[in-house]
Amino acid sequence: MDRKLESVKIEGKDVALLSEFHVRFACMEHFDEELDDYVNDFEAAPDTHQAELLEDESLDKRCRACGAPAKIALLKEKGL
Ligand SMILES: [Zn+2]
Numbered sequence: 001m002d003r004k005l006e007s008v009k010i011e012g013k014d015v016a017l018l019s020e021f022h023v024r025f026a027c028m029e030h031f032d033e034e035l036d037d038y039v040n041d042f043e044a045a046p047d048t049h050q051a052e053l054l055e056d057e058s059l060d061k062r063c064r065a066c067g068a069p070a071k072i073a074l075l076k077e078k079g080l
Contacts, residue, residue, distance in 0.1 A: 001025060001064045008075065009055040016078040025051055025070030027063040034064060038074050046074035 003023045007016050017023070021042050026034035038046045051061045051070040063070045 001060050001062050001067075003059065005056070005075075008059075010049055011053050012055065018076045018078055021046070021076030023054075023059065023073060023075045024064050025059075025061050026072050026074065027066060027068045028071050029068075030063050030065035031072050034072075034074060037064075042076070044076060047077045049073045049075070 001024065004019050005017055005023050006019050007014050008023065009015070021044065024034060024038060024046075035046070035048075038044075049072070051073045054061070054073050061070045061073075062068065
């Protein structure tokens with residue numbers, strides 16, 4: 001739901017992350033809310049991906065707000 005990671009596999013590609021920005025998940029219903037929270041908490045707009053494209057088994061892909069299976073991952077990639 002809310003993790004700090006150095007990198008994550010997205011569609012088979014290792015993507016380096018800015019680890020001070022968390023990896024969060026949201027369902028469609030809470031996406032706008034989570035986007036606002038992300039910007040408030042980290043003072044930067046996140047990069048977003050479909051949650052199913054993140055291949056890290058250890059990730060808890062549930063919406064941070066309601067715990068439902070998430071559709072969108074919010075994270076911050078290095079160098080973008
Ligand atoms: Zn939700």
